[in-house]
Structure formats: C-alpha cells, structure tokens
Amino acid sequence: MWTWFYKLASPPYVYRVAAAFAPWLLGLAAIAIGYGLIDGLVFAPPDYQQGDAFRIIYVHAPSAWMSLSAYTVMAVAGAIALIWRIKVGHAVAAASAPIGASFTLAALATGSLWGRPMWGTYWAWDPRLTSELILLFLYVGVMALRPAFEDAGRGDRAAALLAIVGLVNVPIVHYSVQWWNSLHQGATVAKFGRPEMDPSMLWPLLSMLLGFTMFYAGVLCIRLRGEILNRERSAAWVREAIAS
C-alpha cells in the first residue's frame, strides 16, 4: 500500500496512470450522464408542484455537488503536497481549481434559471446562494494567487494554504439550508433514511451525480497530464515521453 502511495508521488507514473484512467472515466461519464439525461428529462414524471421546471435539478444538483467536491479535492491535494512535500499534489490542486470554478459557475447559473420561475427572481441573497458565491470567489482567489509568485513552488504552497483556509466555507455551503431559514429547498438525496424523492426521479439524479463525478475525474486526469508536462518540461522523461 505504501509503495503505491510513493509511486503516486512520481510525476511520470501519475502521467501514465492518468492517461490510462481518463478514457474509462470519460466513457463511464458519458454512459451515466446519457442515461440520466434521457431518463430524467423524458421519462421521469413531472413534479406535482414545480411541473417540468424541476428537471433542471438533473444539472443543478450535480454541478453544486461537484463544486464542493472539487474544492475539497483541491484543498486535500494541497494539504498532502504541503505536508509530505509531494509536488504532484500541487499539480492536482492546480488542475482541479478551474474545473471546480466552472462547476460553481454552472451551479449558480442553473440555480438562477431555476429560481426565476420558482421564486420569481434570478437571485436572492440567501445563505445557500451567498455561500456558493463566496465559494466562487475563493476559487478565483486561489487561482489568482498561484501565478502571482515569480517562484512557482512558492505560488503552489501559497495557493495550497489559501485553499485549506477556504475549506471552512465548504460545510457552510452544505449545511446552510439547515442552519438558516433558507429560500433554497432542503436536502433531498443526502439524507439518512429514505430520500425524499420518488425512485423514478431519484435514479436519474443519482446517475447524473455519478456521471458528473466521473466526468470531473476524467477531465482532472487530462488537465493533470497537462499540468505535469508543463511543470516537468525540463525533465528528461518528458522528452522521452513526447518523442515516443
């Protein structure tokens, strides 16, 4: 187990592993998202209150879920890199940030499109929405801090530390609907006991969640390869890998 862990610290190994995993992850993502979209948008029954408008949940909820997961991946990878001085961790964090920021933007955009027919407004200064917006700003801050340093290693460490500090916002986003009286609806899936959703609506949502996660992981692998190539551009193995 430890040897595997040590192997993961080696950029050439990760570069190869990411290449091997990416097509499988993206393939799985295509299947899961394809099933989720067809079943969710066509076959699932309309909501008894929201009608067909609820169907945006199949994009909104997975995006929001990924916005938090990608941030956590970024912060944990940064922490691993800081603590054990594993450079690949910084590459993972750098690769994860733009994807997570895009998911955050997608969650905010789909949420506001959903809010217009349901709440009568595109935007409300609600705890859930505000904390998600702060999450976007945190992503922007981390992404702006990294290239601001002339020394790349220093920028990496500074960005990792900021990501770890910003991690306090993640539980706030998640629990904001429970802690405050929010306009946003409460949790539907991540609940102990029975989820508050009919199976005919729930299965496509779970499939979309899985699909989005696989999509994130696949894109992360591709971006990670790019990051590693860029960071190791003066290393001998990169020249060999590109030549072959």
Place this chain on the structure above:
Amino acid sequence: MTVGAWAAMSLIVRRELCLSFRRPGQVLQPLVFFLIVTTLFPLSLSPQLSLLRDMAPGVLWVAALLSSLLSLDSLFKSDADDGTLEQLAICGQELSLIVIAKAAAHWLVSGAALVVISPLVGVALGIPTSAFATMMLSLALGTLTLSWLGAIGAGLTVGLRRGNVLLSLIVLPLAMPLLIFGANATDRAIGGTSPAGPLYFLAALCVFTCTLAPFAATAALRITLE
C-alpha cells in the same frame, strides 16, 4: 540574550506601537478614509436621516472593512522589505507568537481606533445612541477577526510586488460572514430588538480565528520567507 515568550511578544507590540506613533500618517489615513467613505453615502443616496438609519449598519460595516483592508498591506510589508521579518523568524522565538503580537498591535492601531471613532460616524448616519454599545462591540469583534484573516492574506502576499489587489481578493470573501453578522447586529440594535444572536456569531467567529488563524498566518509567512 534570551527573553521569555511574553517578554518577546510585549517587546514586539511596543515596537509596533512605537513605529506607528512615529509615522502617524499610517494610522490616521485609514481612519480618514473611513470617515470620507461614510460621508459619500449620504451625499450619493439621500441625506434624509430616516432613510440613512436603514442603511447605516451596512454603510458603517462596508466602510470599516475597506479601511481595514487599506492598513493590512503594511502589516508585514515594511518588515519584509528591510529584512526585519527574516531576523524575527530566526530569532529563536516561536514565529506564531511573533505573528500574534504583530496582529494584536495592528488591531490596536487600526481596529481599536476605528471602534473609538465609530460613534462619530454613527451620529452622522443617524444611528440612535442606544445602539452605540452594540455597534462598537460588533465592530470590535469584527475588526479583531479581520486582523487575523488579514494576517493570513498579508502573509501570503507579502513577497509580491502587486500584492495589494490580490490581498483584497483573498480577504474579502473570507470577511463576508463578518459583514453579514456585524451589520445584522447593528441593525437589530437600531430596530430595538436583541442583537444577541448575531453578536454570539461574531464572537464565535472571533474565537475561531483567534485560535486557528495564527497558525495559518505563520505557515503563510514561512512560505513567503523560505
């Protein structure tokens, strides 16, 4: 010569205060900025006191936040420029204690000063005197928390040539909860309801950052110094 931790911290606080009073501009400018920004709102929105009173908590807090940001830049900057920071880092004392002392001194000359002049702004914005205690308490807790958050941001950006904008970009999102609870507490005090809830939240945030932010700020400084 070795000195104890407390002695070292009090020496640093005294040094910071002494430096601040030798360069009064550095202390006064953010305060003047605070006063000017709050003056802008009645001029641009409406000088009607009843209307001002509704906006007063928000105006007060936004102005306080912005003026605190102005002074954050200087928290480590001059010491980093002339090498004092490196000397402090290798002087044998725990760097986190030094960071605590510096942040505390920074709060004394920026945050505490802001709290002291806040009644002046309160009167100008039509906040009733009955709400002054809450306003000052919330500002005291809020600026103290902000000094800690700012220490993290300042530590991260101290080595950068154009760190000022980045510093705001980093600190402002983290400071948003302060703004929400601080303005809410003041608002409730003006409306005559109990401000205890948001004040407790502010106090909790303050304790949270007081205990954890020194470590983060120290780690940030180590990254920039190494």
